Amino acid sequence: MTVPLGAEGLAAGYGAHDAIAEITHMFAAGRVTALLGENGAGKSTLLKALAGIVPARRGTVRLGGRPLPGVPRREAARMLGYLPQGFEPLFPILARDLVLLGRTPWRTAFGAPSARDHLAVDAALTEMDAGMFAETDLGAMSGGERQRILLARVLAGEPEVLLLDEPAANLDPRHRFLVIDAMRRRAESGGAVVFSTHELDVASQGADDAVLLSGGRVLAAGPIADTLTESLLSDLFGVSACVTPGAGGRPLVSIGPARAR
């Protein structure tokens, strides 16, 4: 089954200010989409609005063709997996217990985790190369190790739509590619993946499409061949950008010193 996710004329924000506005984009099933933009461009707000955390002020989010507020809570929780940016555990918690929280939408109010739950948790830990941390307290981990556990928590819920806020943050090169592979696998099996990043190599290696956000609005959107271009990237970030063809038809992006826009 494919569950496309769409925004139509979406605006959302905090206080009097719209953090994002006039966002219209279809996040297609089978595609990985990178959200790019400066700090404060609205990437996190867009992810939160798509996840239903921040309500739409205008416009709608559609999940599988239905307006998101109309999708039953548990059904939406099973379809959508959301990774927030930055996380400090409030209480000591073992990695395995935290990953198991990803199974919440599949579990009953009482009762122990099912064999299916344990399988999903183990698979997610393995996929994030974090099986060896399963019995470790989150507080005793490095930032990158913790990030892999948090990603495993999202994967354990087996969502068809992944909304990931800076999934590659704090990761070393090998594990960054582990995350890219995980996102690509979800897309290949028919899922829709949306992630934000500041690392252009993660976007160029991991994404099929990119949405460039500037001041809360879409500057450009489309396949990375059309969006990760020297002119658009230098407009977006105010740096000089150099894009060359790389392996597998994916562009190689390198950026230079800041320049006037």
Added chain:
Amino acid sequence: MNSRRPAWVWGVLLLGALLAALLASLLLGSVSIAPHDVLRALLGRGDAGTVSIVRELRLPRALLAVLVGGALALSGAALQALLGNPLADPYLLGVSGGAACGTLVGSLLGLGASAGMRAGIFDALALPFAAFLGALAAVLVVGIGASAGGRLDRGRLLLSGVVVNALASAILLFLLSFGDPSRTQTFVFWMLGSLAGATPGAVAALSVYVALSLALLLPLARAFDALTLGEETAATLGIRVETAKRTAYVAASLLAAAAVAYAGIIGFVGLLVPHAVRRVTRSHRALLLLSFLGGAVLLVVSDVVARSLFAPAEIAVGAITALLGAPAFLFLLRARP
């Protein structure tokens, strides 16, 4: 890797400890009664005086200790989950200040004044009710202060709790300057907490609050687990975050208000016990249940110590829980893994 015993093993251990503590509580008292006479009296056999001492004085007192200790620890566990703050205790949200004001206003109005020499303020039903009303009023003010756009804000909840408690202290000082010194003394005793006011009625009333709160809180255990990830992420896992927070707020406040109304302000149980229980389980279902049992054990034992240390004189049980609790808490902090 610490060897983790399953939660039910701890439950069985605590239940055993509770039964032993209860037995000790029933056997000890200012009148010495042989153990087998105590047991016979529990069943209603033996001479009428003994039966009356055991069934109307010792048993209600032991059961009140179970319920108050359990209620305070359960309230603390729920508030820590609600606020996402391991420092939260049942009195944080204005319950203690509100109850103290209610009690003092009640006694200044003359409630419980006819209760006689030894009885102090506890024998009157009116004063627990005044304390309960005061606690609920304070909790209500805190809740209003912490609501923003139909949401209960964790940070504001903490701050308005602190502010309301400070306001209550100011009102207390103001009222105390009018009060006569003999009343002040009973009030100070109440502030330290005591189980001397145990009656079958108090036990029955608290049982209702505890049962009601458990029924409200236990179905929320999964929500509390998910709230460890933060409110936003918990919402994406299908948790009704606002419902969970409001319910926890109401249940925790009811528990604390009811406990304070019948036993005064007994410190450290609500802070120490959930902390200790977190060392052996991270699941909130087990945390809530084990906290209740742990709080019950701690308070029954403290009450036995309070009664027997300088018998026949009785020390305020709140002083014992603090004397036991503060070092135990520091130990827990030091031994934190």
